[in-house]
Amino acid sequence: MSGPGLVITIDGPAGTGKSSVAHRLAQRLGLEFLDTGAMYRAAALLALEQELSPDGGPVLAAAVERTPPRFDWCSSPPRMMLGGRDVSERIREADVTGIVSRVAACLEVRRQMVVSQRAAAAAHPRLVTEGRDQGSVVFPDAPLRIYLDAAPHVRARRRAEQLRASGRPASEREILQGILERDRIDSGRSEGPLRVPVGAECVDTSELDLDGVVERLEALARARLGERLAVPAAASRP
Ligand code: DC
Numbered sequence: 001m002s003g004p005g006l007v008i009t010i011d012g013p014a015g016t017g018k019s020s021v022a023h024r025l026a027q028r029l030g031l032e033f034l035d036t037g038a039m040y041r042a043a044a045l046l047a048l049e050q051e052l053s054p055d056g057g058p059v060l061a062a063a064v065e066r067t068p069p070r071f072d073w074c075s076s077p078p079r080m081m082l083g084g085r086d087v088s089e090r091i092r093e094a095d096v097t098g099i100v101s102r103v104a105a106c107l108e109v110r111r112q113m114v115v116s117q118r119a120a121a122a123a124h125p126r127l128v129t130e131g132r133d134q135g136s137v138v139f140p141d142a143p144l145r146i147y148l149d150a151a152p153h154v155r156a157r158r159r160a161e162q163l164r165a166s167g168r169p170a171s172e173r174e175i176l177q178g179i180l181e182r183d184r185i186d187s188g189r190s191e192g193p194l195r196v197p198v199g200a201e202c203v204d205t206s207e208l209d210l211d212g213v214v215e216r217l218e219a220l221a222r223a224r225l226g227e228r229l230a231v232p233a234a235a236s237r238p
Pocket of ligand 1: 014133134182
């Protein structure tokens with residue numbers, strides 16, 4: 001990224017705790033937080049609501065153009081808004097999760113999202129952004145690029161625990177199958193596939209809890225970015 005911005009990217013597969021980790025890291029470092037998976041999920045919700053094929057790139061992109069997903073940056077973490085509605089919870093439901101990888105494989109949709117993500121970073125230049133292609137495609141010259149990973153069975157167990165904690169039934173075996181299928185689609189697509197960005201710091205979270213991961217990343221960020229993390233004088237004035 002050029003200019004005075006400070007972007008930290010966090011990529012990795014589903015179930016590595018990326019969103020929670022990225023949000024907590026952003027809070028600790030005094031940065032804002034961008035959940036790019038939520039943008040693809042909002043596009044998937046549009047497909048469901050408008051009965052569009054999740055594989056129909058140009059048609060879906062036109063729908064996204066008409067009703068672009070936007071974040072409400074006044075909340076922390078920012079809420080996902082679609083056509084004036086808060087869909088932050090709705091986009092986590094199983095029907096959206098079931099098709100979102102297909103939506104995210106559409107070239108036309110990805111290109112729109114990349115433009116929106118760069119615009120978000122221009123408006124919110126001190127940012128932790130998480131997704132699958134943030135360090136490899138969207139912000140390849142971000143000063144700190146992180147890749148989080150964990151063994152598939154650990155990722156499935158975490159997802160199951162999350163679902164059960166929110167009162168929803170969860171079969172770990174089915175979740176594991178879903179995770180492996182999403183990994184396959186996310187890594188195999190031609191545009192912005194899930195991969196380790198060149199020069200990224202790789203952290204395996206299989207043996208770490210959330211706090212352990214956040215601490216590890218905070219230490220990495222402070223060591224790498226040092227004074228750049230200090231709030232700029234202009235931003236700290238009343
Ligand atoms: O992180 P998540 O589960 O909310 O992501 C939802 C889907 O969007 C998942 O299939 C991966 C995809 N995605 C992507 O392709 N690129 C991103 N930058 C973020 C998410």
